[in-house]
Amino acid sequence: MGCIHDWLIFCSDRMNHIRNFCIIAHIDHGKSTLADRMLEMTHTVDVRQMENQVLDDMELEKERGITIKSHAIQMEHKGYTLNLIDTPGHVDFSYEVSRSIAACEGAVLVVDATQGVQAQTISNLYMAIEHDLEIIPVLNKCDMDNAMPERVEDEIIDLLGCKREEILRCSAKTGEGVEAILDAIIERIPAPKGDPEAPLQCLVFDSVFNSFRGIIAYFKVVNGTMHTGDRVRFVNTGKEYDADEVGVLKLDMQPTKAISAGNVGYIISGIKTSTEVKVGDTITHVARPCDKAIAGFEEAKPMVFAGVYPIEAEDYEDLRSSLEKLQLNDASLTFQPESSMALGFGFRCGFLGLLHMEIVQERLDREFDMDVITTVPNVSYNVYTKDGRMTEVHNPAGMPDLTEIDHIEEPYIRASVITTADYIGPIMTLCLGKRGELVKQEYISGNRMELLFDMPLGEIVIDFYDKLKSISKGYASFDWHHNGFRPSNLVKLDILLNGEQVDALSTLTHRDNAVDFGRRMCEKLKELLPRQQFDIAIQAAIGAKIIARETVKQVRKDVLAKCYGGDVSRKRKLLEKQKRGKKRMKQIGNVEVPQKAFLAVLKLD
Numbered sequence: 001m002g003c004i005h006d007w008l009i010f011c012s013d014r015m016n017h018i019r020n021f022c023i024i025a026h027i028d029h030g031k032s033t034l035a036d037r038m039l040e041m042t043h044t045v046d047v048r049q050m051e052n053q054v055l056d057d058m059e060l061e062k063e064r065g066i067t068i069k070s071h072a073i074q075m076e077h078k079g080y081t082l083n084l085i086d087t088p089g090h091v092d093f094s095y096e097v098s099r100s101i102a103a104c105e106g107a108v109l110v111v112d113a114t115q116g117v118q119a120q121t122i123s124n125l126y127m128a129i130e131h132d133l134e135i136i137p138v139l140n141k142c143d144m145d146n147a148m149p150e151r152v153e154d155e156i157i158d159l160l161g162c163k164r165e166e167i168l169r170c171s172a173k174t175g176e177g178v179e180a181i182l183d184a185i186i187e188r189i190p191a192p193k194g195d196p197e198a199p200l201q202c203l204v205f206d207s208v209f210n211s212f213r214g215i216i217a218y219f220k221v222v223n224g225t226m227h228t229g230d231r232v233r234f235v236n237t238g239k240e241y242d243a244d245e246v247g248v249l250k251l252d253m254q255p256t257k258a259i260s261a262g263n264v265g266y267i268i269s270g271i272k273t274s275t276e277v278k279v280g281d282t283i284t285h286v287a288r289p290c291d292k293a294i295a296g297f298e299e300a301k302p303m304v305f306a307g308v309y310p311i312e313a314e315d316y317e318d319l320r321s322s323l324e325k326l327q328l329n330d331a332s333l334t335f336q337p338e339s340s341m342a343l344g345f346g347f348r349c350g351f352l353g354l355l356h357m358e359i360v361q362e363r364l365d366r367e368f369d370m371d372v373i374t375t376v377p378n379v380s381y382n383v384y385t386k387d388g389r390m391t392e393v394h395n396p397a398g399m400p401d402l403t404e405i406d407h408i409e410e411p412y413i414r415a416s417v418i419t420t421a422d423y424i425g426p427i428m429t430l431c432l433g434k435r436g437e438l439v440k441q442e443y444i445s446g447n448r449m450e451l452l453f454d455m456p457l458g459e460i461v462i463d464f465y466d467k468l469k470s471i472s473k474g475y476a477s478f479d480w481h482h483n484g485f486r487p488s489n490l491v492k493l494d495i496l497l498n499g500e501q502v503d504a505l506s507t508l509t510h511r512d513n514a515v516d517f518g519r520r521m522c523e524k525l526k527e528l529l530p531r532q533q534f535d536i537a538i539q540a541a542i543g544a545k546i547i548a549r550e551t552v553k554q555v556r557k558d559v560l561a562k563c564y565g566g567d568v569s570r571k572r573k574l575l576e577k578q579k580r581g582k583k584r585m586k587q588i589g590n591v592e593v594p595q596k597a598f599l600a601v602l603k604l605d
Helices: 002-016 031-041 059-064 091-102 119-130 149-160 178-188 313-329 354-368 421-433 464-471 511-528 568-588 595-603
Strands: 018-024 072-077 080-085 106-112 134-140 201-210 214-223 225-227 231-234 239-242 245-249 253-256 258-260 264-271 282-285 304-310 334-340 344-351 372-374 381-385 390-393 405-420 437-445 448-456 477-488 490-497 507-510 536-542 545-552
Touching (some): 031 178, 091 119, 119 149, 304 334, 313 354, 354 372, 490 511, 511 536
Antiparallel strands (some): 201 282, 245 253, 245 264, 334 344, 490 536
């Protein structure tokens, strides 16, 4: 009995010396650099192992300067254990961010002193406040010549309602002020709450795939204690495993005998299928389960869909195995086989957003050497038929017949744009042109404004962000979250080449934009399609109604060149013979659509 009492005192004392925190920042505000300095100052990373963005282990992350996969690492500072649970910065990964935030008790809010508060900072900050986290505001890049610390501090005070002396100034590059941030984490962030003797309850906030050990799940112990060899259950999937190894996350994984309430660690149990470990799931003991799962679990739901096809037909099986391997590292990627008349066999892939889609394409090319054609991305629509059934349509080719459709609902988003007053006009024109509705506009500080719009997700999925950056000269930041489905007057626009439908170029668009979009599509394809020995008719159609047409003229040999005068009937005979040949060619001829034509829709403007 005495041993158990001593163990409980040890656990509660240990828990008082644990701090779990994350770093919230907009892209390029210095989050990864600050994490590097913290690891250096706490001697978590050996000087020989130190490199820039040490937590970003993907080549792509280092190149783009963004965090794609969230990471976790444990540091020791002044007798305290600090668990940094890093979060991805991009809106595509907002669910992962929410689970990482749920595993923390505090957050370090990093704001760039040269740029001020940006849209994503606000979005992730609100998420942290919802989870009742202690916020430590930090002003980074204070050593730069163009830093505006006082002005940016005013913005933070307006945003948080904190006192000016609570805001810490630092330079993550030089390391100045980082020691004070570490001290503030110990002083201001509360210790985790939990009962080491209660039934086991752990929150899974991330998972990685190891080709030798299987799927490794990262978790935070909310209640109870997990020992090596315990039989555990993943509540939402219902699967049971043996905990072959549990441990803590230093730069490498360090096995331990047990992990108790409040701490962060990993579990290896030989799981081979990525879908069996879901971010946000709860782990508990089989013998003594907890009463209920930790709230907030959601299935990762793809928002953007696109067809991915191999350039060479014989690479189809290689593409399948590449996607399967990629899915082990990225459970939010979904795919299923589909075929297209124009492109042959491929896969319909679901992505969290456009950045996620871009990253998957890039990884297929770099890690698996796969050359692929990606069709126009689209979102998922709810189609209601006249007999009351609802189907989810991810692909324009899967649309029911026009006569069967009662109405279509499309996903809407609440978009937040932060910019200076100089660019309000062009940004409003852009958003309203994308069927946006202005909800609210307000000044943040000085001449910086936040605009809130309700917009259809399908309108921002292609080139919205590029246009926003160019019209605001890079001064606008953009963030969004889902805002339900709304009925919409959508039509399926088909592209026909010589009367043959090219299914890969079909799109769903709003009826008001269809004629203009179809006309521009035909004009673009006229530029891109190579000329043949016969005329190519390019048509845009809604159902049976043709709304636009262009013709790629045939390449013709001058058959009259050898006629110097002579009877007109001889010339006519030669032209008729040529005409018959062209007609025969058109019947057997095949129009090859180059890859850039599939990207034409993306760059119509």
